[in-house]
Amino acid sequence: MKAILFNGYGKLKDHILLQDIPTPVPAENEVLVQIFAASINPVDYKIVHGAMRLLHRFKLPQTLGFDLSGIVVSVGKNVSEFNIGQEVYGRVGDTHPGTFAEYITVEPKYLAIKPRNITHEEAACLPLVGQTTVQALTKICEAKARQKILIHAGSGGIGMFAIQYAKYLKMHVATTTSTANIERVKALGADVVIDYKTQNYLELIKDYDIVYDTLGAQTKLDSMQILKLGGKLVSIVGPPDRAFAVRMHLGFFLKTFLTLMNLKIQRIAKKNKIDYYYWLMQSDGKLLDEITKIVETGAIKVYIDKTFALEQVLEALQYVEAGRTKGKVVIKIR
Numbered sequence: 001m002k003a004i005l006f007n008g009y010g011k012l013k014d015h016i017l018l019q020d021i022p023t024p025v026p027a028e029n030e031v032l033v034q035i036f037a038a039s040i041n042p043v044d045y046k047i048v049h050g051a052m053r054l055l056h057r058f059k060l061p062q063t064l065g066f067d068l069s070g071i072v073v074s075v076g077k078n079v080s081e082f083n084i085g086q087e088v089y090g091r092v093g094d095t096h097p098g099t100f101a102e103y104i105t106v107e108p109k110y111l112a113i114k115p116r117n118i119t120h121e122e123a124a125c126l127p128l129v130g131q132t133t134v135q136a137l138t139k140i141c142e143a144k145a146r147q148k149i150l151i152h153a154g155s156g157g158i159g160m161f162a163i164q165y166a167k168y169l170k171m172h173v174a175t176t177t178s179t180a181n182i183e184r185v186k187a188l189g190a191d192v193v194i195d196y197k198t199q200n201y202l203e204l205i206k207d208y209d210i211v212y213d214t215l216g217a218q219t220k221l222d223s224m225q226i227l228k229l230g231g232k233l234v235s236i237v238g239p240p241d242r243a244f245a246v247r248m249h250l251g252f253f254l255k256t257f258l259t260l261m262n263l264k265i266q267r268i269a270k271k272n273k274i275d276y277y278y279w280l281m282q283s284d285g286k287l288l289d290e291i292t293k294i295v296e297t298g299a300i301k302v303y304i305d306k307t308f309a310l311e312q313v314l315e316a317l318q319y320v321e322a323g324r325t326k327g328k329v330v331i332k333i334r
C-alpha cells in the first residue's frame with residue numbers, strides 16, 4: 001500500500017517520503033481500516049520537527065497522521081465492537097500514527113461509527129479537534145450554559161469546532177481572528193469577534209469564566225487579565241505542566257523540568273486567583289460517539305480549507321505549518 005513516512009527529525013522537505021509498504025495485518029485485538037480520508041493537524045508537522053521527542057520515541061521511518069475516516073475491512077478474532085463494512089472514524093493512539101496511508105490497523109477503543117450526515121472527508125476533520133475541545137471545555141473547565149468563554153484563533157481547526165461546540169453548550173462566545181476571517185467566525189455563532197490585527201482583546205472584554213488558549217506563549221499569560229476571580233484558563237499549547245507529567249507517569253527529571261517550565265504561569269495564576277490547566281488530548285472512541293450524536297443534530301459543521309491527494313502530503317503539511325489555515329486541511333485517499 002502507499003503510505004507517507006518520515007525518516008528523521010528536522011525540516012519537512014528533508015524527511016517526508018511516499019513509499020510502498022506492506023499492508024498491515026490486524027492483531028487479535030485490532031481492526032484493519034481502509035482509509036478514505038485523513039486530516040492534517042499541527043501535531044503532524046511538530047512530530048517531524050522533533051517537538052514531541054521527549055514524550056514519544058518513534059522507530060524511524062514511521063508512518064504519519066492521526067485522524068482518519070474509512071471502512072473496516074478486516075477484524076481481529078477478539079474484536080466484538082466493529083464488523084467488516086462499517087464506516088468508522090477516529091484519532092489513532094499516540095504511539096501508533098499512520099493515517100496518511102491506504103490502510104491502518106487500529107484498536108477499537110479509538111474508533112466510532114462515522115456520522116451519517118457527513119462525508120468521509122468531513123468526518124476525518126473531527127476526531128482530534130473535537131475530542132480535544134470537548135475534553136478541555138467539558139471535562140477540565142466544566143463549561144456551562146450562559147458562561148462567558150474566550151476562544152483564541154477562532155478560524156483555526158480547533159477554533160472553528162470550539163466556537164460551534166460552545167454555542168451548542170449555550171455559552172457566550174468571544175473569539176480572536178484576523179480581519180479576513182471576521183465574517184467566517186461570525187457565521188459560526190461567535191457573539192463577540194475581536195480583530196487581533198486592529199484591536200486589543202485585553203481592552204475589550206473582562207470578567208470571563210473561561211479562556212481556551214490555542215496560541216500559547218504571551219497570549220497564555222496575558223489572557224488571565226480578562227478572567228474573573230476563580231476563572232479557568234485551559235491551554236492546549238505547551239509546555240505541559242506537572243499534572244500532565246504525573247498523568248503520563250513521566251520520570252523524576254521530566255516532572256521537575258516541567259514544574260520549572262510552569263513556575264511563571266502558576267505564579268501569575270495564583271496571584272490572579274485563576275485556575276490554570278494544560279491539556280493534551282486523549283483519544284477515546286466513546287467520547288467520539290458523543291460527538292457523532294452532536295454532529296448528527298447539525299449543530300456542528302466541518303469547514304474544509306483545502307483538500308490534497310496522498311502524494312501531496314508534504315505540500316499539505318507545509319500549508320498547515322504556515323499557520324494561516326481556515327478550518328481543516330484534508331487528505332483524500334480514496
Ligand SMILES: NC(=O)c1ccc[n+]([C@@H]2O[C@H](COP(=O)([O-])OP(=O)(O)OC[C@H]3O[C@@H](n4cnc5c(N)ncnc54)[C@H](OP(=O)(O)O)[C@@H]3O)[C@@H](O)[C@H]2O)c1
Binds near residue numbers: 154326
Ligand atoms: N494539546 C492538545 O491536545 C492539542 C490538540 C490539538 C491542537 N493543539 C495545538 O493547538 C494549536 C492550534 O491548533 P489548530 O489545529 O487550531 O491550528 P491551525 O488550524 O493551524 O490554526 C491556524 C489558525 O490560527 C489563527 N491564528 C494565528 N495566529 C493568531 C493570533 N495571534 N490570533 C488569533 N488567531 C490566530 C490563524 O488565523 P489568521 O490567519 O486569521 O491569523 C489560522 O486560522 C496548535 O499549536 C496545535 O498543536 C493541541
